[in-house]
Amino acid sequence: MYKNILVSGSSGFIGSNLVIKLNSLGFNVITLDFAGNADYSFDISDYSKFKSIDDEIDVIFHLAGQSGGYRSLIEHELDLDWNAKGTLNICMFAKERSINKIIYTSSMAVYGEGDWLKETDELHPISNYGVSKLYGEICLKQFSQYDIDYTIFRVFNTYGTGQNLTNGRQGVVAVFVAQAIKGNIINVTGSLDRYRDLTYIDDTVNALVYGLKDHTSKQTYNICSKIKITIKEIIEMVICASGRTSNSFVINNIGKHDGDQFGNTGNNYKLLCLGWKPNVNLSEGIMNFYKYAEGVL
Numbered sequence: 344m345y346k347n348i349l350v351s352g353s354s355g356f357i358g359s360n361l362v363i364k365l366n367s368l369g370f371n372v373i374t375l376d377f378a379g380n381a382d383y384s385f386d387i388s389d390y391s392k393f394k395s396i397d398d399e400i401d402v403i404f405h406l407a408g409q410s411g412g413y414r415s416l417i418e419h420e421l422d423l424d425w426n427a428k429g430t431l432n433i434c435m436f437a438k439e440r441s442i443n444k445i446i447y448t449s450s451m452a453v454y455g456e457g458d459w460l461k462e463t464d465e466l467h468p469i470s471n472y473g474v475s476k477l478y479g480e481i482c483l484k485q486f487s488q489y490d491i492d493y494t495i496f497r498v499f500n501t502y503g504t505g506q507n508l509t510n511g512r513q514g515v516v517a518v519f520v521a522q523a524i525k526g527n528i529i530n531v532t533g534s535l536d537r538y539r540d541l542t543y544i545d546d547t548v549n550a551l552v553y554g555l556k557d558h559t560s561k562q563t564y565n566i567c568s569k570i571k572i573t574i575k576e577i578i579e580m581v582i583c584a585s586g587r588t589s590n591s592f593v594i595n596n597i598g599k600h601d602g603d604q605f606g607n608t609g610n611n612y613k614l615l616c617l618g619w620k621p622n623v624n625l626s627e628g629i630m631n632f633y634k635y636a637e638g639v640l
Contacts, residue, residue, distance in 0.1 A: 345401040351375045352407030356506045364548045373398045387429035393436045402444040405433050419471045426475035434486040444492040446554035451499040453477040454607055461610045462563045494554035499567035499609050503544030504635040519581045520636045527592050533599035535575035538606035540567045543623035553617050567609030568621050584633035
């Protein structure tokens with residue numbers, strides 16, 4: 344049984360929630376994040392920095408990286424440094440320290456477009472971000488020859504408490520919630536008919552913990568709700584959560600950007616077979632998130 348767990352990206356949205364969950368389960372959690380407020384704070388693209396880690400580690404949850412499709416378009420070097428090179432360094436560190444397992448948060452972006460996508464489907468990423476996350480998956484499989492176990496989770500669109508509300512370009516629900524709280528104009532990139540597959544943060548974290556189970560060895564799982572929802576419907580639900588009417592808002596289309604997926608949805612059957620199920624439905628999740636955001640903004 345694993346005891347000592349390193350979480351990279353521990354100050355991020357999913358990472359910070361995962362740390363709370365792992366602590367509640369009694370694990371000894373060691374945190375690593377470039378942003379600080381962690382046991383170890385450094386850029387994972389610099390392998391020499393890993394020498395500062397002197398804790399005993401059994402397993403790594405690897406969440407650190409550049410996580411935005413739009414940012415990968417305008418600052419593509421970050422994807423190479425943080426996602427590709429950073430994941431390679433995590434694998435090299437695991438090999439050097441004889442760490443048992445790496446649990447990796449990949450992304451639905453590795454698929455590209457498509458509906459009800461299964462883990463066995465062909466991968467056609469359309470963004471720099473998607474390519475860099477796919478490299479991470481391949482890297483883990485390569486390093487398994489050194490007896491480093493792995494589990495890969497392809498995370499679809501996660502939202503909820505703790506998410507960055509100031510980015511403006513990342514996290515579709517967070518973007519609309521922040522705009523609704525701050526004013527009466529909601530800016531949209533691209534068509535309102537675009538769609539997403541959304542999962543609440545608590546459900547995503549609960550799924551990741553299954554990576555600690557032996558029977559998830561060398562497996563890949565989609566974390567998704569298997570529910571298609573359009574951008575228009577998401578905005579309507581955010582407006583409902585605000586308590587105002589739709590005619591109180593102006594919807595302003597500011598145009599799409601390269602690499603932005605029109606839509607994809609996942610098949611979560613494989614994850615359901617582990618015993619996982621999403622417990623927070625979309626209307627409840629958006630309402631919870633809206634109330635949280637009101638107290639933050």
